[in-house]
Amino acid sequence: MIENWRRLIENEKVEEDVYVYTAVTPESEENIMKKGLLNAVTLIKDPKAVAMARPDYNERKKFIEDVKAGSDEDHYNGTSVFFGEPDWSKITEDHFIKKWNLVTYKINLSRFLEDYPNSWVKGVELLPVISKWNDLSDEDYDRKLEELGYDMSKGWDKTRQRRLSLDEIRDFCEKSSEEMWKWYDVDEHSGKYYAANVPHGFIMSEIGRIPPEYVEKK
Numbered sequence: 001m002i003e004n005w006r007r008l009i010e011n012e013k014v015e016e017d018v019y020v021y022t023a024v025t026p027e028s029e030e031n032i033m034k035k036g037l038l039n040a041v042t043l044i045k046d047p048k049a050v051a052m053a054r055p056d057y058n059e060r061k062k063f064i065e066d067v068k069a070g071s072d073e074d075h076y077n078g079t080s081v082f083f084g085e086p087d088w089s090k091i092t093e094d095h096f097i098k099k100w101n102l103v104t105y106k107i108n109l110s111r112f113l114e115d116y117p118n119s120w121v122k123g124v125e126l127l128p129v130i131s132k133w134n135d136l137s138d139e140d141y142d143r144k145l146e147e148l149g150y151d152m153s154k155g156w157d158k159t160r161q162r163r164l165s166l167d168e169i170r171d172f173c174e175k176s177s178e179e180m181w182k183w184y185d186v187d188e189h190s191g192k193y194y195a196a197n198v199p200h201g202f203i204m205s206e207i208g209r210i211p212p213e214y215v216e217k218k
Contacts, residue, residue, distance in 0.1 A: 022037065029217070034212065037209060096194055
């Protein structure tokens, strides 16, 4: 009987919690552990919190203006997250992570989604767009996209961004940082784009934030 019980335990598939990552300003840390991670639309309603998230006055002013102008857009209504740590070899001094001295936190996504079932994750930049291919003919360009994994019957944009299941996110999280950041072009993207051509996502929280009990410093 003991042997049967042991085999049952060994054969049972135990899924580990799925963690995703986000980067915040050092000034925001205390507030995050009190109020949680706020999406941009929620953040700009809290003057103290937005000042911590964007300490530079001019950057904060532009950020608030951009959020107000695009308040119905998913990337302002969701919390931006990575499906793993970045490839640090591509995080130059010009990248926002180093430029703003950002601190990495991890989010227990599986537990959050279990407790808030009306929340979901939008995956973005799931496949790359390579600017140096722009001069190709339409036929050759489509062929290149198909080689990357695009489903041209659905259109390239539908393939690049869509709602993700937890299992799909788990699969992304299991990939190496080098594989995930393969198409991030340091010369073209650093200092301009946070994670261009890197699969990542937005947690679309039904309450506009990720409460602190699901967040911990890495």
